[in-house]
Amino acid sequence: MSAREAIALVTSDFTELPYPHRSTRPDGPLAWAGYDGARAAATERTGESESVICGTATVAGRPAVLVSFEFRYLGGSLGQRTGDRLEAAYAAAREHRIPLVSLVATGGSRMQEGMVALRQLQRVAAQSALNRAAGLPQLAVVRDPTTGGGWATLGAGADVVLTLPGAQVGFAGSRVRPPDADPAAYSAEGQFAAGAVDAVVAPERLSACLGHWLRLLTTPAAGAPEPPRALGDAVPPATGWDAVHRARSPERPRAEAYLDAYFDSREPISGDRCGGTDDGMLCGVGLRAGRAIAYAAQTGTPTRPAGYRTAARLIRLADRLSLPVLTLIDTPGAAHDAAAERAGAGAAIADVFTAVAAARVPLTSLVVGEGGSGGALALAAPANTWATPDSYFSVIAPEAAASILKRPPEEVPALAGELRLRPQDLVDLGVVRGIVPT
Structure with missing residues (x-):
């Protein structure tokens, strides 16, 4: 040619x-x-x-x-x-x-x-x-x-x-x-x-x-993106353990459904430019009402270092081009197997925290499923994070918390309540701004 x-x-x-x-x-x-x-x-x-x-x-x-x-x-x-x-x-x-x-x-x-x-x-x-x-x-x-x-x-x-x-x-x-x-x-x-x-x-x-x-x-939206509407159950969970079960349900809507409902059209970016990709992190730019918004969305799997590096790349690109950013949070936590550690999991998560903290463009975040520890918090807008009724956000998964605190497995459901991880608890604690409607 x-x-x-x-x-x-x-x-x-x-x-x-x-x-x-x-x-x-x-x-x-x-x-x-x-x-x-x-x-x-x-x-x-x-x-x-x-x-x-x-x-x-x-x-x-x-x-x-x-x-x-x-x-x-x-x-x-x-x-x-x-x-x-x-x-x-x-x-x-x-x-x-x-x-x-x-x-x-x-x-x-x-x-x-x-x-x-x-x-x-x-x-x-x-x-x-x-x-x-x-x-x-x-x-x-x-x-x-x-x-x-x-x-x-x-x-x-x-x-x-x-x-x-x-x-x-x-x-x-x-x-x-x-x-x-x-x-x-x-x-x-x-x-x-x-x-x-x-x-x-x-x-x-x-x-x-x-x-x-x-x-x-070249057509950025103005102001912070509005959070997507909830696509799943409209009623908040009664207990912490109920919140965990609902967020882990395979029937719960995932990132693809939220992105399809939110954007009129979109294009993905792929890869961290360091030799890696992660199908569990969807990044790109979409049009909503004729204006462009960048997005980084977890899909419910443990996020790998390449996923965090791709998200950081996306946020920095959006910041440079004045594109507001929407993040969807849904992970049981960062991948922590040996391969993830060798690939620089800690540095990759730190890179996202830094990109979010340094961004001059407005960010909006929505917890749509599991919000597991720092691997989820890295994508959260510090002052503009929301939650769906079928989500939770926790310092750590209840099972892992029981292990660290040396509690028996039968106490895990009660511990989920003590962690105050339900959407309504998060609102009371000031961790999220509100629970989005359906």
Whole structure:
């Protein structure tokens, strides 16, 4: 797929930017023999004068700056003139206050320019940082192939990373990998499974998906989100043990049901960008009454470190883009098996506490099921947490409390009452603001 074919996948309205002019020495900064001839041949082959095309566009009705790589031009490699064009594209996004979308297909830095080429990655990172500071979204569509520094900057460094099915994606290109490397690890699907990519999107869906994301990231709702209405039992529990049983019931509505009822449409983000995913933590951005709200929702399972890191990533992204945040709390507690400990459970939970505490955007939280200890509290808005009638929130599960206090199992139901974990108890204690109606 050429650079212009990639552009045509997402828009029919593209206006190319004027490019900076740079006079260069014969055969480039290293005087690499034959470099000028290689560039001339690449231009004749592709019709392009560099490995990247930049311009303004509308994608599904939403404005953006588009950057599209031409892999047939010296492997889509980044050289000094490529860096000039990318810098101009980031600057145009800041000037027009619009997102930047990169359609990436690159083999990395251009060897014929040596370290001068490699340093372009620093230029890209600096420009990306300026756009982040300006509160402007950055999205990447990873095409085939995307490797090297292009993946490590424009690709993996974007706020939302989409990829086309079957694309080769990875830091190491096919010619420099270890001989025993698993090819699946360097695929779009493999990177998605490893938490480095948010979604694998079919070409025919790409324009609509990108347009939806552009709308979600640029139309924030105002003020704190209203808490969802309760979907389960409307009557608060009579006893603490009753509250625990109802919250643990397999028939109780879960996060998916609450998100579907609350949002008109939504898009997920996936993965912690550290090699992990957790199906027990649903994160993304949704539209409600035409305005965007970010969400992080536990699904009733013990939350794993990757889930907490994904939630922290979501909250920080929302904070930077002025998106209010809704969290749904439902976990018996953080996962505490050996694998979770090795994956940094404590640090991951601390990261969410910090992200919530530092957020400048309003947060709303709703306990929809089990609220087990610090693994649940990490997602709670300190002054704006609510509860459903079929939920509980406790310093620890009653069974674990009995074990710590050396009480016999038959005392667990009574201990649940002593913990004052019912929704109405939480209101009396000032832990939650109220019990939401059905």
